[in-house]
Amino acid sequence: MSVTKAEIEAALARIQLPDGRSLIAHDLIRALSVEEGVVRFVIEAPSPEVARQMGPIRDAAEKLVRDLPGVVSAAVALTAHGPAAKPAAPSLKIGGHPKPQEGPTKPSGVKRIIAIGSGKGGVGKSTVSSNLAVALARAGRKVGLLDADIYGPSQPRMMGVNKRPASPDGKRIIPLHAHGVTLMSIGFMVEEGKAVVWRGPMLMGALQQMMGQVEWGELDVLLVDLPPGTGDVQLTLCTKTELTGAIVVSTPQDVALIDARKAINMFGTLKTPVLGLIENMSLFVCPTCGSEHQIFGHGGVAREAEALGVPLLGTLPIDLETRLAGDSGTPVAAGEGAMADAYARLAQGLIKGGMA
Numbered sequence: 001m002s003v004t005k006a007e008i009e010a011a012l013a014r015i016q017l018p019d020g021r022s023l024i025a026h027d028l029i030r031a032l033s034v035e036e037g038v039v040r041f042v043i044e045a046p047s048p049e050v051a052r053q054m055g056p057i058r059d060a061a062e063k064l065v066r067d068l069p070g071v072v073s074a075a076v077a078l079t080a081h082g083p084a085a086k087p088a089a090p091s092l093k094i095g096g097h098p099k100p101q102e103g104p105t106k107p108s109g110v111k112r113i114i115a116i117g118s119g120k121g122g123v124g125k126s127t128v129s130s131n132l133a134v135a136l137a138r139a140g141r142k143v144g145l146l147d148a149d150i151y152g153p154s155q156p157r158m159m160g161v162n163k164r165p166a167s168p169d170g171k172r173i174i175p176l177h178a179h180g181v182t183l184m185s186i187g188f189m190v191e192e193g194k195a196v197v198w199r200g201p202m203l204m205g206a207l208q209q210m211m212g213q214v215e216w217g218e219l220d221v222l223l224v225d226l227p228p229g230t231g232d233v234q235l236t237l238c239t240k241t242e243l244t245g246a247i248v249v250s251t252p253q254d255v256a257l258i259d260a261r262k263a264i265n266m267f268g269t270l271k272t273p274v275l276g277l278i279e280n281m282s283l284f285v286c287p288t289c290g291s292e293h294q295i296f297g298h299g300g301v302a303r304e305a306e307a308l309g310v311p312l313l314g315t316l317p318i319d320l321e322t323r324l325a326g327d328s329g330t331p332v333a334a335g336e337g338a339m340a341d342a343y344a345r346l347a348q349g350l351i352k353g354g355m356a
Contacts, residue, residue, distance in 0.1 A: 131331045139344065
C-alpha cells in the first residue's frame with residue numbers, strides 16, 4: 001500500500017526546529033509529491049543564512065520519510081526564500097571633465113562660502129580650517145567643511161572620520177558629520193595612502209561634483225580648505241562658485257609672506273574679496289618656563305594686512321596640543337584651553353563681522 005501525503009506530513013510534524021516548533025508548524029514544506037512510493041519535497045528556509053544551518057534537519061527528514069511503510073525512495077531538497085537580492089550600490093565616480101555651467105553657482109541652502117587658502121604649504125591652513133569650522137559650530141552656526149586639497153586631503157584624519165559617503169542614486173552624495181560639522185573630502189573616496197594622479201580637468205570635475213552633488217543641507221557657512229598655491233582648484237572655485245570671499249593663512253616669515261602675497265593677488269585677479277588674513281605659528285610659548293619664542297618671526301602678517309587694507313582676523317601660536325589633537329582626529333577647538341579659546345575668538349570675530 002502506497003504512502004499518502006497526510007502520512008508524510010504527520011511524520012514531518014515530528015521533526016522539531018531549535019525553537020520547538022516543527023517543519024509543518026513553520027510551513028516550510030513545498031512541492032510535496034508521491035508517485036508509486038517515490039516521495040519528493042522541498043524544505044524552504046526563510047533565508048539563506050538559516051538554510052546553511054538546516055542541512056542536518058534535511059537529512060533527518062529524508063531518513064524519516066524513507067523509513068515510512070510504503071515509501072520506495074525519498075528525495076528532499078533544501079532551498080531558501082527571502083527578499084530579493086539588493087542591487088549593487090550605485091557606482092559614484094569622482095573626477096572627470098567638468099560639466100558646462102552658465103555662471104557661478106552656490107549649493108542650495110548654503111548662505112555663505114568662504115575659501116581658506118595659502119600661498120604655500122606647511123603654514124597650517126588645513127589645521128586652521130578644521131578648528132575654525134569646529135569653533136563656528138560650537139558658536140551655534142551650521143557649518144560645512146569641504147576639503148578641496150585633492151592631492152593632499154588631510155581633513156579625514158584631522159576630523160577623525162574615515163568612511164565612504166553614501167550615494168543613493170550614483171549622483172547625490174550624502175556628506176559625513178563630525179564635531180558638529182558637515183564634511184566632504186576626496187580623502188573619503190580614495191584609499192588612505194593612495195595617490196590621486198589627475199590632470200587639471202579631473203581636479204576641476206571633482207571639485208564641481210563635491211560642491212554641487214553633495215547634499216549640504218541648510219548651512220550658515222561652508223568653509224573650503226584649498227590646496228596651497230594658485231592652481232586649477234583655486235581657479236575653478238573662484239570662477240564657478242559664488243564665493244563670499246577668501247581668508248589667507250600665513251606664517252610671519254618672509255618666505256611664507258612672499259607666497260601669501262601671490263595668493264592674495266590671485267584672489268584679487270579673480271574678483272574674490274579677501275576677507276582677512278590669519279597669522280599662524282606666530283610664536284611658541286615654552287610649556288616649561290613660559291618664555292615666548294618667535295620661531296618664524298612675529299608681526300609680518302599684521303604688517304601685510306595693514307599694507308593691503310584688509311583685516312588681521314587673528315594670530316595663533318605654534319602649539320603641541322594643536323598638533324596632537326589634529327593627529328588624533330579631535331580638533332583642539334572641540335575641547336577646552338587656551339587654543340580652543342583662541343579659535344572661539346576667531347569664530348566670534350567672523351560672526352560679528354557678518355562673515356559667518
